[in-house]
Amino acid sequence: MKLREIAEALGCEVVGDGELEIAGLAPIEQAGPSELTFLANPKYAHKVKHTRAGAILVAAAVRDLPIASLVSTNPYLDFARALELFYQPPRPAPGIHPLAWIAQSAQVGEGASIGAFAVVGERVKIGRNAVLHPHAVIYEGAEIGDDFYAHSHSAVREFCRIGNRVILGNGVVVGGDGFGFAHKPDGSHYKIAQSGVTVIEDDVEIQSLSSVDRATIGESRVKRGAKIDTLVQVGHACVVGENNIICSQVGLAGSTVLGRNVLLAGQVGVSGHLTIHDNAVVYAQSGIGGDVKEGSVVAGSPSFDAKDWLRAVTAFPKLPELLRTIRDLKKRVEQLEKNQSNA
Numbered sequence: 001m002k003l004r005e006i007a008e009a010l011g012c013e014v015v016g017d018g019e020l021e022i023a024g025l026a027p028i029e030q031a032g033p034s035e036l037t038f039l040a041n042p043k044y045a046h047k048v049k050h051t052r053a054g055a056i057l058v059a060a061a062v063r064d065l066p067i068a069s070l071v072s073t074n075p076y077l078d079f080a081r082a083l084e085l086f087y088q089p090p091r092p093a094p095g096i097h098p099l100a101w102i103a104q105s106a107q108v109g110e111g112a113s114i115g116a117f118a119v120v121g122e123r124v125k126i127g128r129n130a131v132l133h134p135h136a137v138i139y140e141g142a143e144i145g146d147d148f149y150a151h152s153h154s155a156v157r158e159f160c161r162i163g164n165r166v167i168l169g170n171g172v173v174v175g176g177d178g179f180g181f182a183h184k185p186d187g188s189h190y191k192i193a194q195s196g197v198t199v200i201e202d203d204v205e206i207q208s209l210s211s212v213d214r215a216t217i218g219e220s221r222v223k224r225g226a227k228i229d230t231l232v233q234v235g236h237a238c239v240v241g242e243n244n245i246i247c248s249q250v251g252l253a254g255s256t257v258l259g260r261n262v263l264l265a266g267q268v269g270v271s272g273h274l275t276i277h278d279n280a281v282v283y284a285q286s287g288i289g290g291d292v293k294e295g296s297v298v299a300g301s302p303s304f305d306a307k308d309w310l311r312a313v314t315a316f317p318k319l320p321e322l323l324r325t326i327r328d329l330k331k332r333v334e335q336l337e338k339n340q341s342n343a
Contacts, residue, residue, distance in 0.1 A: 001085065003055050006022060010078045012072045022036050029047065036053065036054070039056060039058045092133070094113050100114045100117065101117075102114065107125045114132045118134060140159070142175075144166075146164045147165045154174075159175075160175035160197050161199045162200040163204070166206075169208035171209040173212075174211075176211050177213065194236065196216055198220045201222060201226075204222050209231050210228050212238075212240075213234065213235055232250045233252065235254040237255045238255065241262055249267045256272050261279045262278070263280075264282045268286050269301070276291070283306055286298060
């Protein structure tokens with residue numbers, strides 16, 4: 001595909017050889033002369049002079065190097081769009097495999113592709129163009145919208161509700177039991193029935209081996225456009241807000257509420273029964289034990305303002321030296337006071 005054709009498809013400006021043939025896309029360190037790469041973060045600009053790529057997607061044209069540029073107002077987004085010009089993941093053809101099982105009371109919309117050993121339970125409703133890969137399981141009474149895509153070994157539990165254009169990665173569980181037990185006088189634990197549901201709104205993606213538990217009563221909810229990474233635990237009665245980004249190994253204890261456009265980096269732990277308000281950013285490995293204000297950027301465990309945290313972690317390795325200095329100063333003061341008392 002010629003570089004100018006890619007530019008036309010993306011609405012970008014070509015600076016350099018628009019007739020250059022592009023065979024694919026690659027990272028800046030690995031790209032070859034027939035490949036397109038991108039630069040979205042200025043801190044990696046120094047790598048451009050070492051790349052062998054034939055062309056680069058950038059915010060401003062590279063004019064001092066022998067490389068063609070596609071000038072974009074959003075290089076990272078346009079790189080994602082360019083990928084789709086060269087690669088589309090395979091999609092199973094419509095049809096129901098003879099080894100799939102669909103309850104007679106279930107309703108499955110037109111255009112569905114249901115793989116071997118997939119199971120659709122009683123009174124399930126699924127919209128148009130669904131894809132259920134082998135071993136995906138939809139429990140009794142679940143309701144699912146159009147363009148649902150469930151990878152192998154994902155499960156939607158009983159009576160849960162899922163909107164349109166939702167993607168579940170391998171091993172995702174929607175609506176598993178919340179972690180609820182009552183303590184008995186003899187020290188054992190009595191399981192509390194998890195009678196609520198999980199609701200997943202439109203355009204949500206939940207990646208492999210993550211779970212969104214059902215509520216004890218009421219509902220757990222993941223709102224429109226949220227993206228949940230691999231190995232994330234969303235506890236019972238939580239609310240994940242619109243367009244949230246939740247990175248790998250995050251754990252939300254029960255009744256956590258996340259506002260709009262919240263970003264939780266990897267391995268964040270949230271203690272539950274609290275609110276992280278709109279547009280907050282939480283750094284990796286932070287521990288959240290209380291509400292986080294709108295627009296805040298926090299870090300650490302327990303978490304506090306990220307700027308203060310950066311100063312604190314910078315000072316932390318110097319603490320032994322500071323302690324020695326304080327001890328030396330203390331000895332000198334004590335000696336000075338002793339000399340003065342003897343004078």
